[in-house]
Amino acid sequence: MHASTEGYLRMTLKEVLSLRFTHLFSGLDESCDSDRCGSRTTITGYTEWLAGNPPITIGWDWMVTAQRWVRVGSPRSNVLLVDPTERSYSRATSEAVLGTIVDTIAWQEQARCAVYNRYA
Amino acid sequence: MDYIAGTSGGLSPDLMVGLGRFRHQVFVEMLGWQLDARSEGLELDQFDRPDTVYVIARNESGAVTGSARLLPTTRPYLLGDVFPQLLHDQPVPESPAVWELSRFAAVDFTAAKTSALPQYSSPVAVGLLRAAMRVAAERGAERLITVSPLGIERLLRRAGFHAHRAAPPIIVDGHPLFAALIELDGSMVAHTPQVSPDIAAT
Numbered sequence: 001m002h003a004s005t006e007g008y009l010r011m012t013l014k015e016v017l018s019l020r021f022t023h024l025f026s027g028l029d030e031s032c033d034s035d036r037c038g039s040r041t042t043i044t045g046y047t048e049w050l051a052g053n054p055p056i057t058i059g060w061d062w063m064v065t066a067q068r069w070v071r072v073g074s075p076r077s078n079v080l081l082v083d084p085t086e087r088s089y090s091r092a093t094s095e096a097v098l099g100t101i102v103d104t105i106a107w108q109e110q111a112r113c114a115v116y117n118r119y120a
Numbered sequence: 121m122d123y124i125a126g127t128s129g130g131l132s133p134d135l136m137v138g139l140g141r142f143r144h145q146v147f148v149e150m151l152g153w154q155l156d157a158r159s160e161g162l163e164l165d166q167f168d169r170p171d172t173v174y175v176i177a178r179n180e181s182g183a184v185t186g187s188a189r190l191l192p193t194t195r196p197y198l199l200g201d202v203f204p205q206l207l208h209d210q211p212v213p214e215s216p217a218v219w220e221l222s223r224f225a226a227v228d229f230t231a232a233k234t235s236a237l238p239q240y241s242s243p244v245a246v247g248l249l250r251a252a253m254r255v256a257a258e259r260g261a262e263r264l265i266t267v268s269p270l271g272i273e274r275l276l277r278r279a280g281f282h283a284h285r286a287a288p289p290i291i292v293d294g295h296p297l298f299a300a301l302i303e304l305d306g307s308m309v310a311h312t313p314q315v316s317p318d319i320a321a322t
Contacts, residue, residue, distance in 0.1 A: 050288050
């Protein structure tokens with residue numbers, strides 16, 4: 001892993017997979033800025049997770065649909081994935097792969113509890 | 121809509137007063153930020169210096185509808201001096217290639233309905249940000265860094281900007297804030313509005 005001049009932490013997939021992400025905070029969308037806003041019975045929000053030092057940050061949007069918490073869109077992160085020769089993947093590819101990684105995290109219950117504690 | 125850029129010495133006194141009043145309306149009166157006002161009804165702080173570069177949007181009637189403040193990171197700036205914790209012990213940028221964007225807002229108070237929330241999503245906001253990117257690029261910037269509410273990251277990306285977080289967000293006064301980096305891609309800067317000096321100041 002190394003920091004780049006663009007402010008990314010460049011990491012290989014193997015390095016990212018070795019991390020243990022912990023929940024930082026979660027919240028509800030506070031503004032009506034999304035296409036989903038106004039949709040009846042749709043609850044949307046975000047969740048933020050953290051790992052490593054220097055800190056690796058990753059956050060993504062979620063929505064509750066049919067009582068299931070599902071990720072919406074690509075995650076946002078300070079990580080840019082590189083291949084074993086340290087050549088960067090495109091941002092879109094990197095984010096797509098990070099999305100598959102966060103889908104392996106059991107984030108739903110922690111996000112739900114955090115939202116409940118913050119707003120209840 | 122026109123965009124004007126310059127330092128305080130290159131902008132007319134009337135426009136500087138209009139800018140200070142606009143910022144007070146947005147950040148103090150609308151958003152409720154606890155900011156020190158140097159003068160009643162005008163929002164200016166220690167980063168409003170002679171070398172500070174402003175980009176201002178005005179509507180057809182001449183009212184200020186947008187503001188952006190650009191500071192080189194080689195001199196004191198908001199993130200470095202007030203919010204270094206947003207970088208979580210990483211060194212704060214200090215480079216002529218990195219400029220800070222702050223006090224960014226696009227609100228037309230003459231419109232029937234106004235909101236400061238979609239700061240980066242309205243057409244005026246997108247135009248203003250592109251104008252600020254152009255002005256910064258002309259001064260040697262390759263990227264902008266800005267202290268922003270977390271939701272701005274999503275809006276920037278949705279608007280097509282190459283933006284990403286520099287470090288994890290933190291909660292400040294109940295609201296998640298983060299340090300955002302906005303890359304000044306050549307194609308993005310090329311499609312920016314024309315930015316003029318303030319002819320009233322000459």
